[in-house]
Amino acid sequence: MPHPPASAAAAPVVGLRGIEKRFGAMAALERIDLDIARGEFLSLLGPSGCGKSTLLRIVAGLAEPSRGERRIDVASEAGRIGFVFQDPTLMPWSTVFDNVLLPYRLLRHAGRAARERVEAAIAAVGLDGFERAYPRQLSGGMRMRVSIARALVTDPDLLLLDEPFAALDEITRMALNDDLLRLWERYRPTIVFVTHSVFESVYLSNRIAVMTPRPGHIAAEIPIDLPQPRRRELRVSAGYAALCARVSGELARAMEEARA
Amino acid sequence: MSRTRLSRVAAPLAIGLVFLLLWQAVVTIERIAPYILPTPLRVAQSLWMDGPSLLSSLLVTLKVTLAALAAAAFFGGAIALLFSRSRLLELSLFPYAVILQVTPIVAIAPLIIIWVRQPFLALLVCAWIVAFFPIVSNTTLGLNSADRNLIALFRLYGASPGQTLYYLRLPTALPYFLAGLRISGGLSLIGAVVAEFVAGTGGTQTGLAFRILEAGYRLAIPRLFAALFLLSLTGILIYLALDLLSRFLLRHWHESAAGEEEE
Numbered sequence: 001m002p003h004p005p006a007s008a009a010a011a012p013v014v015g016l017r018g019i020e021k022r023f024g025a026m027a028a029l030e031r032i033d034l035d036i037a038r039g040e041f042l043s044l045l046g047p048s049g050c051g052k053s054t055l056l057r058i059v060a061g062l063a064e065p066s067r068g069e070r071r072i073d074v075a076s077e078a079g080r081i082g083f084v085f086q087d088p089t090l091m092p093w094s095t096v097f098d099n100v101l102l103p104y105r106l107l108r109h110a111g112r113a114a115r116e117r118v119e120a121a122i123a124a125v126g127l128d129g130f131e132r133a134y135p136r137q138l139s140g141g142m143r144m145r146v147s148i149a150r151a152l153v154t155d156p157d158l159l160l161l162d163e164p165f166a167a168l169d170e171i172t173r174m175a176l177n178d179d180l181l182r183l184w185e186r187y188r189p190t191i192v193f194v195t196h197s198v199f200e201s202v203y204l205s206n207r208i209a210v211m212t213p214r215p216g217h218i219a220a221e222i223p224i225d226l227p228q229p230r231r232r233e234l235r236v237s238a239g240y241a242a243l244c245a246r247v248s249g250e251l252a253r254a255m256e257e258a259r260a
Numbered sequence: 261m262s263r264t265r266l267s268r269v270a271a272p273l274a275i276g277l278v279f280l281l282l283w284q285a286v287v288t289i290e291r292i293a294p295y296i297l298p299t300p301l302r303v304a305q306s307l308w309m310d311g312p313s314l315l316s317s318l319l320v321t322l323k324v325t326l327a328a329l330a331a332a333a334f335f336g337g338a339i340a341l342l343f344s345r346s347r348l349l350e351l352s353l354f355p356y357a358v359i360l361q362v363t364p365i366v367a368i369a370p371l372i373i374i375w376v377r378q379p380f381l382a383l384l385v386c387a388w389i390v391a392f393f394p395i396v397s398n399t400t401l402g403l404n405s406a407d408r409n410l411i412a413l414f415r416l417y418g419a420s421p422g423q424t425l426y427y428l429r430l431p432t433a434l435p436y437f438l439a440g441l442r443i444s445g446g447l448s449l450i451g452a453v454v455a456e457f458v459a460g461t462g463g464t465q466t467g468l469a470f471r472i473l474e475a476g477y478r479l480a481i482p483r484l485f486a487a488l489f490l491l492s493l494t495g496i497l498i499y500l501a502l503d504l505l506s507r508f509l510l511r512h513w514h515e516s517a518a519g520e521e522e523e
Contacts, residue, residue: 062412078418089409092513093431105427106417134512 011073013038013158013190014059019068021054027215028054032068034209034218038157041184041191043201043208045251051216052194056162059192074157079107082151082189084161088143090135090150096122097131100150107154121153122146124183141172148180152187159189163196174232177203181230198251202243203230210250212258219254222247298482306482307489314471314483318490321467324380324452325498328387332444335388336395337437343396344403344429354400361393365451369458383455383467390451395440402436403429435514438506445498453491 012035019032029051036042044052057063058070060083074080090099100121104114122131125145135143144164151159161180165173177200184191195201201208202224210220224243226234234240280300286292287299294302307314339357343350369386376382406428414424456469466474468487475484510517 057412060412060416062415078416081416083413083416085409085413087409089407089413091410091428091431093434102413102427103417106414106419106423136513136515 011038012036012071013040013073014192015069015071015073016059017069017071019055019058019065019070021051021058021063022066029058029065030215030217032216032218036190036192038190039188041193041204041206043193043195043205044211045195045198045201045208045247046211046216047196047213047255050211050213052211053162054216055211056160056192056194059158060160072158079103079154080157082154082156082159084144084147084151084159084164086163086166088135088140088147090143090146092135095132095134096127096138096146099135099146100153102150103154117153117155121149124152124186125149125179139172141168141176144168144176145179148176148183152183152189155187156189159184159187159191161191161193163194165200166196173200174235178232180204185229198244198247199235202226202240202247203235208247210247210254212254214258219257220250222250295479295481298485302482303485303489306480307486310483310486314468314487314490317466317468317471317487318494321449321452321456321469321491322494324383324387324455324467325449325494327384328391328448328451329441329445329498331384331388332391332395332448333441336392336440336444337399339392339396340399340403340433340437343400350400357393357396360389365390365454366458369455373455373459379459383452383459386455386458387448387451390454391444391448394443394447395437398436398440398443399433402433405436406432435506435510435516438502438509442499442502442506445502446495449491449495449498 014034014036016032016034019029019034020027021029032055044055046052054063058065059072060081061070061072062083091102094102097118100118101110101114104110104118119128119131122128125148127142127145127149130138130142135146138146147164151161165176168176181204193201193204205224208222208224209218210222211217212219222243226239226243284299284301287297298306339353343354365386368389372385372389373379373382376385406424410428411424414428419427452467453469456467457473460470460473468491472484472487472491475481475487507517
């Protein structure tokens with residue numbers, strides 16, 4: 001394995017201790033303790049409204065927890081964290097190239113080296129030849145690829161994805177799952193992936209944190225010890241099916257408990 | 261050129277032609293006096309005869325209109341920018357912009373003409389007051405409409421307020437600003453004409469509005485219609501020019517401008 005397993009004892013990239021988040025009287029998150037190891041692919045799995053997106057925004061530093069501690073071990077300069085939203089969130093007035101160049105523009109490093117990296121990132125998501133296209137000329141899947149290229153172009157230590165493929169059709173989604181795995185193998189960021197799909201989370205992750213709502217908390221953590229690198233054949237293997245069944249079971253049990 | 265585009269031009273033209281024919285027929289059959297309602301042919305005749313003098317008057321009105329529109333675009337945009345920078349400023353000043361907007365320009369034009377001695381400038385101020393509001397309100401809305409996730413992304417990369425303005429808020433606001441500009445184009449023409457009406461003979465140069473008044477006094481109704489025709493033609497041309505500008509600037513990305521080329 002070219003990368004350490006999730007249980008590596010090295011200092012975690014993200015450390016959350018006793019995180020709570022309230023919106024007025026409503027408790028969105030309660031008692032979240034979570035360590036994320038360097039190079040790990042962690043999925044936050046749960047139903048809508050369980051606070052996974054809120055948790056992700058707290059990890060990104062885009063939202064402040066009401067209580068608790070967030071430690072993050074990335075170089076302090078901006079650009080070490082990449083974020084992919086559920087919508088592609090592209091600037092419609094800019095070309096694919098300019099959209100992917102945006103992080104460097106904002107970091108004031110839009111020189112020749114940056115432009116080469118932009119070309120490379122666009123090629124890495126399979127969009128070479130579309131540099132000068134505008135977002136409205138692209139399909140939903142292609143727009144999401146641009147969004148991923150933009151998040152990866154600065155070679156971030158930490159890549160956060162908030163249900164990025166939820167709005168795509170099943171075929172595009174599977175293709176993008178594989179693409180994301182190849183990109184992870186190539187760029188080696190630590191990934192936190194928010195999803196409500198059991199199959200997707202098992203296929204992609206080293207570890208799954210199952211979340212339940214009202215208030216949102218982590219009900220179970222399940223290591224996914226499927227072989228690396230993951231290939232399409234895995235989706236029809238017995239080991240994959242067994243893990244999907246186990247994760248589904250954990251999710252159902254946690255929901256049952258939350259309702260009680 | 262697609263069918264829809266052809267009929268976009270042809271259909272209104274056909275309606276206009278039918279309307280003119282009916283008009284001509286009714287006036288001829290009913291023998292309506294030309295000082296009450298002239299036939300379209302007589303109006304055309306008058307347009308041909310008085311054309312040169314009417315055109316020079318139109319030029320005077322057009323100068324006021326375009327200057328007012330430019331001022332509305334510049335100051336309207338600047339005011340909107342100020343509003344977007346400071347919520348307090350917007351809250352405290354926006355009501356006064358509304359007051360200025362809802363006060364009938366006819367009612368305050370005499371005051372402005374008394375206060376501002378220079379006639380051209382007085383007319384300009386009147387037309388500007390009518391024209392600036394759509395730009396202010398639209399652009400303010402546009403500057404505050406930036407995608408929330410893009411704002412979050414900008415924060416993540418440590419963008420300065422200036423960068424957020426330049427790369428995000430201004431491009432977001434552009435379609436709104438242009439929509440405001442198209443409304444203001446027509447309004448600045450109306451403002452200029454109303455101000456000329458109020459200024460009346462007080463103005464040293466005679467704009468088209470004054471020619472309309474004068475023709476009315478002299479019962480030169482065909483000329484009045486000819487002047488009216490020129491006025492609406494000007495309004496249409498201003499609108500078309502601004503529409504073209506808007507389509508050009510937004511051609512790559514905005515649905516309003518890019519919709520047709522794919523059909």
